[in-house]
Amino acid sequence: MFLETSRYFRQKVVDIVIKDGRTVKALTLRRLADVNGEPIVIKGNDRLDIIAQRQYQNPTMFWHIADANSELDANELVKQPLRVIKVPVK
Numbered sequence: 001m002f003l004e005t006s007r008y009f010r011q012k013v014v015d016i017v018i019k020d021g022r023t024v025k026a027l028t029l030r031r032l033a034d035v036n037g038e039p040i041v042i043k044g045n046d047r048l049d050i051i052a053q054r055q056y057q058n059p060t061m062f063w064h065i066a067d068a069n070s071e072l073d074a075n076e077l078v079k080q081p082l083r084v085i086k087v088p089v090k
Helices: 048-056 059-068
Strands: 013-017 023-027 037-041 084-088
Touching: 048 059, 059 084
Parallel strands: none
Antiparallel strands: 013 023, 037 084
C-alpha cells in the first residue's frame, strides 16, 4: 500500500465501521520515537523538503524532520524565520 520510504510503510491497517455502517480501512496511529537532533535555524525561504535535501541529500526525507519536532502541521515548522527546530542526525 505504501512505498518503503513512506512514514506509513510499516503502519498497521485495520478495518473500522463508520457511522453509516460502511467498513473502511484505516491506519493505526504511529508512535513517534524520541530522537536526537541537531538544532538548525529556519531561514526565510526554507521548506522541510529543502532542509531535508540540505541535510540528507534527499528531499523526500522531510517527514523525518517533521516527526522529530512536536508541531502537528509540518508547514508550521518553517513558517517563522529564525525559529530553531530539531533535525535528526542521519
